[in-house]
Amino acid sequence: NMEKAASRIMAGKTLNAGQICLAPDYAFVPQEKTAEFVGAATKAIETMYPSGLKDNDDYTSIVNQRHYDRIMSYIEEAREKGAEVHELTPAGENFSQQPHRKIPPHIIVNPGDDLKVMKDEIFGPILPIKSYGETKDAVAYVNAHDRPLGLYYFGEDSTEKDYVLNNTTSGGVTVNDVIFHVAQEDLPFGGVGPSGMGSYHGRDGFMEFSHKKSVYTQTGSEMLAMMRPPYGDKFRGQVKGRIKR
Template sequence: MALDTASPNDMNAILAKQKAAHLRDGIPSAEQRVEWLDRAIDLLVTHRTALSEAMNADFGHRSIDQSDFTDIAGSIGALKFAKKNLKKWMKPEKRSAEFPLNLFGAKARIHHQPKGVIGVISPWNFPVNLTFTPLAGVFAAGNRAMIKPSEFTEQTSELMKKLFADYYSEEEVAVVTGGPDVGAAFSGLAFDHIIFTGATSIAHHVMRAAADNLVPLTLELGGKSPVILGESADLDKAAKRIMAGKTLNAGQICLAPDYAFVPKDKTKDFVRAATSAVETMFPSGLKDNNDYTSVVNQRHFDRLQSYLEDAKSKGAEIVEINPKDEHFDQQPHHKIPPTIIVDPTDDMKVMQDEIFGPILPIKSYTSTQDAVGYVNAHARPLGLYYFGEDASERDYVLNNTTSGGVTVNDVLFHVAQEDLPFGGVGPSGMGSYHGVDGFREFSHRKSVYTQVGADLLAMVRPPYGEKYRKQVQGRIKK
């Protein structure tokens, strides 16, 4: 099935229509915003099976149970949270007026005003969740949306295009599909805000294109999210949780644990515990297991294989976790068994690129300071994970590293908290969304000051006199 691509003229016409509707209809009421959210929830509930089957087809194989949890239920949770709280979020935020005017009735407020039309560029790894979760904040803030989903998940993108057209008018939500050329043109449209989720390398192009119209951006990127296992960590429990995060969606997650620091004397024990964790999750094997997802396409399969070949050629110890000793060179999809690379060197590709697959390098370390120093010597990651019960060590790691977010004693879970902002820092992104932070991200926070009725400020207007100078002098002091 070929994507029905949109032309730049088509996209500009849709954007103009949405902007005109935004001006014509004015700021949407809370009831209108709830209706938009309810339609999205209904779309997901009604068409969950079709969406999960489309994702399965796009990946070659993707666990239906996983899709139901991560993409369908996860999206509904975000939409319901916004629906529950948006009236509270919409209320003007009180601020303090300057003394002494506040004593005479001056008021300072922040009004949250819809920005207008939000461009949503969503990726292939969670194609439904990373389209609908941003929409929770977009709709709650009273905006309209144009969506450009990934061409890698073609069937899912085409299905979403059809479903959005069934549930929303083109003035409210529109989906445009196509490849890199469409994505480039989409990034250059004069939106009121763009949220892009994807690779850091592509974000450079999105940001340059948005700059022509000075469009503000939220960039949710990725990077090499590290794990630090402290000496006090429960090794078996940590291995179970790390490998669950590394095998979910076959590691194709922007927040997947990318590499792990393990105490030097526990390296072999961690490998055994990780192997046991995978065997427990996939007792019947991996190749034909419906719970284990495929790498999305040949290009990414080849990329991941090249990491393993490069590491092997440079002398790395590679541990393939393959409980049933299956042959993955004969399969209908692109599955790769979870693989651990023990003590890789920094010249290996697997330590230079974001892995985005079920490969986990582990690095032995002797001191927490060394592990923290290594993290700080590299680009700031989207996530960081600490395992352990030593509060002083935990605080040292958290206080001396900078990452988009942190989960302690697990991986990934900070992104599942709707009341926490989600976003990166530096190369892993800018801006944040989820919950109230998404509402604020997609709102213009307009300052509104109401002056007192009495003309108390007459003395600050010319002609300046002694009373004025005394007042100013009173403010110029330590």
């Protein structure tokens, strides 16, 4: 359901203007449905922000000027290198003159992997979308890059869903939505590899932030005396038995 998927993805991408760790960094869209997704995403913005974005208290500003400039540079670089960029401003507002560092949602279609928007964590309201032909190609792309904190699958095909989940590694997964796995207190939340290590929530949080102190008590016998100098034949025999040739 492209309309439902786009609505939920854009809700996650515009939540705090994308300034959350679980905001989707990019989306894979079937090759023949790219235009449909852009249209559905635009409709989603119209629905969520009917009065516009610029002076809407429901739409967040970028936290400071440095991050505003960084995010704008991603958009400018994409345009300069010929990428297809869509600015989602259904009310036709002009954001060039405004005091609040607001950036409207942008979609960049099939950006090259050399662009900064595909190299850095965006942390802003830009959504690159990449076209794919077969599910295995999307999975291969995910696996060729750093392990994500969150992975989101949309669809009703349980076989395809299982294929994606069983063949990718991520901190967590939300199916048919974004972000919401973090809100499940009974599920461990955390990253893997570059997206973090360890997890918390519930029992997992208790174990993560607890320290297990190891205590070992040696036996009273001196059967390990051979492990102390001077080393003799028994020690050499132990070492010889552990050498792999």
